[in-house]
Amino acid sequence: MPLLHKIAGVVVVCAVVLGLTLPGERRGRDEGKAAERAGAASSVPPTAQAAKAGVAPSAGASGTAKTGSPSAAPPAPIPAAAPAAVAAKANELGQVPVLMYHRILKKPELSLDRSTKELYDELTRLAKGGYQPITAAEFVGGRFAVPAGRHPVVLTFDDSTPGHFGLDAQGNPKPDTAVAVIEQVARENPGFRPTATFYLNKELFGMDDVQAAAGLKWLQQHGFEIGNHTVTHPNLSSMSEKAVRKEISGMEDRIARLTGTHTTTFAYPFGSVPKKEAWAERQDDAYSFQGMFLAGWRPSISPFDEDFDRWKIDRVRSEGKIKENDCKRYCSTAWLDYLDKNPDERYTSDGDPNTVTFPKAAEDRIAKEHRARARTY
Template sequence: MGRLRIGRAGVVVVAAGVVLAGCGSGQDEADEQKAKLAAAAKASAAAAASQANLLKARTAAAAKVKANELGQVPVLMYHRVVDKPATQDDRTPKQFRTELERLARENYVPVTAAEFVTGRIDIPAGKHPVVLTFDDSSPSQFELDGVGVPRPNTAVAILQSVAKAHPGFRPVGTFYVTRDMFGKETPEEGAQMLLWLTDKGFDIGNHTRDHLNLRGKEKKAVNAEVAAGHRLITGLIKTPPVTLALPYGNQPDTKEWGLKGSSGDVSYNYGGVFLAGYTPALSPFNKKFDPLGIPRIRSMDKTGDCAKFCSVAWLDWLKANADERYTSDGDAKTIAFPKFKAPFVAKSFSDRVLPY
């Protein structure tokens, strides 16, 4: 055991064994703490290096495919798909199929209007988003046979056929429905149609209940018509619409009335409002993106007024001006673009940018 003795100066001296044991314990703790700090610093440095390497790899991958997620997106507008077109908005089944096959060949991947306006554009690297929209809920767009299969030559059947022939081409789109509801007369039939579409990944948007021109109407009337369309949908399915397509493409006197409002017990607050023409839309990540008036492109050949401003003409232009087109980097968590385009990023997405 250790012994105590009093030195000349009255200092207590502890036997060497005890003193050495105490000092040794303190030194061990200090060494252990030092080792932990060193290990933590090493791990932190390794994590930082790994993160830097990952960022470098992502940047290189984005540059390789010339990603431009601030670019323009074609939002195509369809109405009836019939053998004998009666209006300039009608397309034949052959014309519709031909346009879809072109989109597939040129590396477009369909996304819904809801995915587009909310920035949930999850498509492979090097691909381009396209939004397929269908107005007025015509039976030529969608009709089921007795066993729940889309009838041949309807828009949905053609879209599924093209997707099957071109893996990766998603068979999805957005249907802007009205009270006609694909020609169905009962709520049960309407619900059956919407449930089938949403189950297959399609999006249901509001086109108002009665398809009335909203321009020139008072706020109360605008709110009532949009809310009636909203109620029409939510009365049949649980998923509320995320977007509105304006009847005839005409905005109300105050544009915000179409985006947000209420009437009675129904309130709506949409992610975007779509027009009827006639240019590609800006990326939702672009600071100039305007959710109050998102342009769409009418599907039509290069004839008459459509020589410059309909689908064939604009798809030609996007192909010839590929640097203006939205091209994905393949990572939905990042927004990739050439560095010189940085001034155009919306501030709300600044934490996701990947310039190269």
């Protein structure tokens, strides 16, 4: 791992030179495409837009098309939001933090490490700040139950290292692991859901196959998600189609053999996308993902936003406001501070997973496929 961290530092410096945007500013996805493909173990520059705010519909001809035939009928009006959703100031077109963690240790050793105390403190902040964890698969699918007035957050852990999870002799999560900390915070903060998504490499938390089979099943039975992160954590952007597919299918096959199920989501190592994205998205019966996660520097836009791209979902590195890698502006502490100060930009749930509620001014942003579920106020 040390070499990966050195690579990460170099790429982050390049990202800053390319021009990162400040929190709250918007940037087109295409502007950062080259930097996105470079990737980094810790981050990829913000390549997706933050949630759009109040963009007016584009101007164009009205009444009739050039042929003189009547234009298409306008969409039906969106129904009014439920009183409880209005009272909660629901905004389900707001931004969602997808937090990215690597090693969890008592004492951090490398730049991407977080201590157990740092993890505990950040999760406690989320719990007290009204955040509710959901899995990556739930986020991608756009169906998740978050109480009215609360905010979804996706906790993702890359590389399946021992500090993430392990079982003791009694079959309980080992102390000081990420899972143990998540469950502790949930006990101390009723309503905070103990869940996260773990993106697996071949190490599988340092377990052999017998231990891993039991461990992975424990995670699934207790509401955690398992995701694919390749066998050896390579930079997929420089690899052939055959090599890309071998890395992903090899990991998927092992997960399926150990658990009897396939994964739903995938996280790119280093955030690096292959020359052709389709190579990673699906392969016959070997794997077929519903969402792909980058390594990044921005919260994700809402899964109901017309600009949401489930094949390139941004994440935010978990870190304090430190100078390194410009974390003063782009890591988790900075972004959580920003969303606290700008609550109108944050995803706030209406409490009903069957509806999508938002202020009427944002109506032009709802994706067509979700319009039937939309409610405004």
